Amino acid sequence: MRSESEVTVLFDMQCTVCRVLAQVVADESPRNWTFLPWQTYSVPKEAPESWNEIIPRELRLVVAANYLEGEAAWQYLIEHNPRLQKYGLLAAKVGLSAPQSARWLKAVGHGLRRLCVSCVYFRR
Numbered sequence: 001m002r003s004e005s006e007v008t009v010l011f012d013m014q015c016t017v018c019r020v021l022a023q024v025v026a027d028e029s030p031r032n033w034t035f036l037p038w039q040t041y042s043v044p045k046e047a048p049e050s051w052n053e054i055i056p057r058e059l060r061l062v063v064a065a066n067y068l069e070g071e072a073a074w075q076y077l078i079e080h081n082p083r084l085q086k087y088g089l090l091a092a093k094v095g096l097s098a099p100q101s102a103r104w105l106k107a108v109g110h111g112l113r114r115l116c117v118s119c120v121y122f123r124r
Helices: 016-026 071-080 082-093 098-115
Strands: 007-011 033-037 060-063 066-069
Touching (some): 007 016, 007 071, 016 033, 016 082, 060 071
Parallel strands (some): 007 033
């Protein structure tokens, strides 16, 4: 199912992993989807207060007037992006529900960012 709403996917332009993943997902995304680095995104005043933090640690999406982050953002991607719908079907075959598969992708994303040598935000 494709959504007709405008979708903005925010990613970390300074992280090699994030840039590559954004490009891979963008390649099969509907035309109404925009992929922007969070570093250049101007947070609207109606966004949740948490969106004003200097360095977001979660995937963020803006869908129409809704602000999604973390598991909710991953779940939206899995359900509405053609490339990730394939992942959702595979996850369902191995018994993962949509929330579980979103949680898993979120955890994998965090793990990859910790390994990324260009991602200074997650190394500790």
